[in-house]
Amino acid sequence: MMMRERKVRKATTNDINSIHEIEKNSIKSAWSFEQLKTAFLQENYHFCVCDDGEVLGYIGVKITFDECEIMNIAVKESERGKGIGGELIKALVEFCQQNKVSRILLEVRESNNTAITFYKRHEFHEIFKRKKYYSDGEDAVIMEQKLVSLAQE
Numbered sequence: 001m002m003m004r005e006r007k008v009r010k011a012t013t014n015d016i017n018s019i020h021e022i023e024k025n026s027i028k029s030a031w032s033f034e035q036l037k038t039a040f041l042q043e044n045y046h047f048c049v050c051d052d053g054e055v056l057g058y059i060g061v062k063i064t065f066d067e068c069e070i071m072n073i074a075v076k077e078s079e080r081g082k083g084i085g086g087e088l089i090k091a092l093v094e095f096c097q098q099n100k101v102s103r104i105l106l107e108v109r110e111s112n113n114t115a116i117t118f119y120k121r122h123e124f125h126e127i128f129k130r131k132k133y134y135s136d137g138e139d140a141v142i143m144e145q146k147l148v149s150l151a152q153e
Helices: 013-026 033-041 084-098 113-121
Strands: 006-010 044-051 054-064 067-075 103-109 125-130 140-146
Touching (some): 006 084, 013 033, 013 044, 013 054, 033 054, 044 084, 054 084, 084 103, 113 140
Parallel strands (some): 067 103
Antiparallel strands (some): 006 044, 044 054, 103 140
């Protein structure tokens, strides 16, 4: 059996259905289809890992001035543990460095130890907690990765 090559590319509106399927099957407080559609129309950048046209995972970020906030990241359940999330983070870091972004921020549920471990492995550090951030009263852990810009002055 031949391995299909994975690549990270910018998502298009044709990917919204696949992204929404992964989102609702992966994230406790998932965005609705309408929220995702609206995000595509704003200054958000979305990247998808694709395998021969099949979306395996995605990352949605919002860039404001020199800061990037990861809004959503998820990988299809059957594809987890295969390095896709790491590929998404690596592509995001490269994109941010080329575009003079100084840091990447994200929030994660305090109980989501798998995600916190993943982010720490990818050089994110906890900077503070937002008490009772989620609608169910759970705290959010805010994490950050500081970047060195690769952009030409």
